[in-house]
Amino acid sequence: MYKLQRFATTKGLHHQHRCRLLSQSAASLIEELEIQTPHTYPEGFPKPGPLNTILAVPRAASGSSVSVKERKAGRTPGIVFEQEDGQHGGNKRLISVQTNRIRNLVDKYGTCFFLSRLFNLEVRPEFGSEDLIENVRVLPRLLHMHAASDTPINVTFIRATAHALLKVDVPLVFRGEDISPGLRKGNYLNTISRTVKFLCPADIIPPYIEVDLSELDVGQKILMGDLKVHPALKLIQQKDFPVCKIMGSRVSDQRKSK
Numbered sequence: 001m002y003k004l005q006r007f008a009t010t011k012g013l014h015h016q017h018r019c020r021l022l023s024q025s026a027a028s029l030i031e032e033l034e035i036q037t038p039h040t041y042p043e044g045f046p047k048p049g050p051l052n053t054i055l056a057v058p059r060a061a062s063g064s065s066v067s068v069k070e071r072k073a074g075r076t077p078g079i080v081f082e083q084e085d086g087q088h089g090g091n092k093r094l095i096s097v098q099t100n101r102i103r104n105l106v107d108k109y110g111t112c113f114f115l116s117r118l119f120n121l122e123v124r125p126e127f128g129s130e131d132l133i134e135n136v137r138v139l140p141r142l143l144h145m146h147a148a149s150d151t152p153i154n155v156t157f158i159r160a161t162a163h164a165l166l167k168v169d170v171p172l173v174f175r176g177e178d179i180s181p182g183l184r185k186g187n188y189l190n191t192i193s194r195t196v197k198f199l200c201p202a203d204i205i206p207p208y209i210e211v212d213l214s215e216l217d218v219g220q221k222i223l224m225g226d227l228k229v230h231p232a233l234k235l236i237q238q239k240d241f242p243v244c245k246i247m248g249s250r251v252s253d254q255r256k257s258k
Helices: 024-036 064-072 099-109 251-257
Strands: 052-058 075-081 092-098 119-123 134-145 152-159 165-175 188-191 195-201 209-212 221-223 242-247
Touching (some): 052 075, 092 119
Parallel strands (some): 052 119, 165 209
Antiparallel strands (some): 052 092, 165 195, 221 242
16 A cells, blocks of 8 residues: 655645636536446545544634634634535535644645545534534535644535536555656656646545556656546546656766766
């Protein structure tokens, strides 16, 4: 089993992980995927693990003063977007979640893996209550962290119903470095992309995508279109955009060897 690498950075999370609404052309892809692709997992593809639960309570109002009070009380303000068809923005539910719970999940999985993982969201009248208002499967869409303390500032979720098709920045996990011909010759791996954006059926969002470096030699590269993924996933970035490339030895390394 390959260790999942953490590619978490707090700076620019809002821009990097923001998922935009689908264009009309993307909407046509939804119909094609729903008709042609069964939502099952062939052998050899990473499968999602069991869903973790995040507890939440309703939040009556929004605004900076409300958010400050929530954070002082150990809660992180959040939003759950209601999705009629799993794609287009609709009504929203204001919630608050336990700050420590979000921070622990981010520490456990890493930011990129947290933002591409499904969770059960249990909304209760108050924390510790046995009454359940709603239990819904969600995908984290945005996460803002304090730059200095790594404390969650706010979090946005999107409903992930069974029929939903969602834009997801799926993390990449690199393997085969130890046997890559190019790397064994003393060259280095230039990693260009840490995530790749796919349109994914909610039931089969992959926890990660493996990038096989075992046959890569110096000067060779892997493109986004080369990645082996579940047939139901639709790449929504350029197929010819590079993921990584084996580069020649750095000048500093060459000097050290002399």
